Amino acid sequence: MNELPTKSYLNDPKGLKSWLLTLDHKRIGLLYLFSIMAAFALGGIFAMLIRLELLSPGKDFMEADTYNQLFTLHGAIMIFLFIIPSIPAILGNFALPLMIGAKDVAFPRLNLASWYIYILGSAFAVYSMVAGAADTGWTFYTPYSTETTTSVISMTLGAFILGFSSIFTGLNFIVTIHKLRSPGMSWFKMPLFVWGLYATAIIQVLATPVLGITLLLLIIERVAGIGIFDPAMGGDPVLYQHFFWFYSHPAVYIMILPGMGIISELISVFSNKKIFGYKAIAFSSLGIAFVSFLVWGHHMFVSGQSELAAMIFSFLTFFVGIPSGIKVFNWVTTMYRGSISLKTPMLYALSFLFLFTIGGLTGIFLGALSVDVHLHDTYFIVAHFHYVMMGGTVMAFLGGVHYWWPKIWGRMYSELWARISVALIFVGFNVTFFSQFILGSQGMPRRYYNYLDQYQPLHAFSTYGSWILGLGFVIMAVYLVHSLFKGRVAGSNPWGALTFEWTTASPPPHENFATIPETTHGPYDFDKIVPKRTLTED
């Protein structure tokens, strides 16, 4: 029988102060877990309200202005407060030092500072909700964002501050990966999640400052009346879009790359088979990071940018398909003739494969100039990015949470309820968003409060899907909290994985490892080593 260790990072030392001033990467990961999940819940409630309002045409229960504020808040919260920090700050913080056999990240104090900055940025965002929430959409496009009377400044200032939190985390990870790998762990013996985090960190450090500059310019224009983006003052509104997407397109890859890293771990471990094409997957992460900086103009095909620029950006956009395709084919090939175990994390990984592929392929449609003119600013776009962001990143995140949950707490969740929840989320997601592909192709514009009667059946269908999706998340919250108290004790290696974090106790001690582990085999050498599982089948 497995037993929980008497002393672990969770209970040693004790007390609220020891948590709020902790320098332990695992505890900081948990601080992020609670705060980011609160943001996710808030953004999710806004999403449910938006879908409820759209159940039938015209006014159901909220005013049009409230609706504009709600979709802005949903977008801004989900992007800046949830999805950008989610995987790096929660799972990356917790797992990265453990996976490379280190005692902590390179700069523990910077790590704690990043969390406090996250909280400060969130406080600005919450303040702006109370003080008349912005109604610009999460992109804060000019000239409207410089004219509206809602609290654009505090919202953008919040995003600006959150950017620093993101930069700190990225910087910390780059140095940690360069300097703190355990003896014998060469670059190509690192787990692929670490490669994903590395590529992400490079984008975080390079691109986030540009968002900061953009939002500052916006604030300067609003406050000082200096014409930068507003044509009435001699500025160029399309320039705002260049600035904004030069950050925000790479930011999309900040969201998806660490998710792809998690999928590499899950597919290999739950197929009990060595990953196919390790180097191809590792380099395709860097390839995606590189290409991500050259394609931002595909958000601007109908904005009035020059035809030449549109052609160049459209051409470059297709290159994103190559490294993404390499990854998908390598994952599928890894599963081929593997001994596949359909545990909850693997179910999320499989969901990711289906949904991300749909999201990625529709992205290729949208990258084609002529098709984009028809589909731009319709529900097709909404469906596309929810398939990539929720079907991709969130599925990977949930897979990662379920994979490392027994390591984080030392206890297992209910496998039955977890599978029910996966099923509800998968079905609910597709009902909600696949219908939006059809709505968009029929011409339903995004961000509209009202719509023609002909769109009602699909809108209603989508809203019913959001209820299934919501139910899945509620069930998840219940069984995860329940597992903290009543879950089976997992032992150090419940899945039979080969990376370092599974060689130490669950939950790990404060210093991670009794002695720094040495790398004697690759992270996925299932062909050479049969790892000992600490949890038998039910």
Add this chain to the structure above:
Amino acid sequence: MKNGSSHSHHILPPRVYLGVGAALLILTAITVAVSFFNFGPYNLLVAMLIAAGKASLVALFFMHLKYDNKLYMTIFVASVVFLAVFIILTMFDTLRRDDIYDIGAGPIRDRAVMYDSVAVDSTITGADSIEAVSDTTINQSPGQ
């Protein structure tokens, strides 16, 4: 730090500093000198080339980039490339926006709004054009 880490400081002889300093002064003189010549559209290019040369000298010698770990040089060059990508790809848009139209876009207003409250000489054309769009002027004009 007896194990000779990569951060060991490289000490340059004073004549290198003096030489680089002299080169910077000469380049400054050249900057002033070329300002008296009109290269037409290449004015900006010439000035930027000289400035880039001076900045490179400072970074390479005064800031020791030439002698330090090559990683720093890589990061520095990468950030310059990164900035160039942003500016060049944006220029593909802003310089070619009127490719298929006869009329190019110009600023609606010549000056920023922040100067509106400042009392200005009415002979300046900008002030007239702002006044022309105000409601009272439009309402009065049909009668004249």
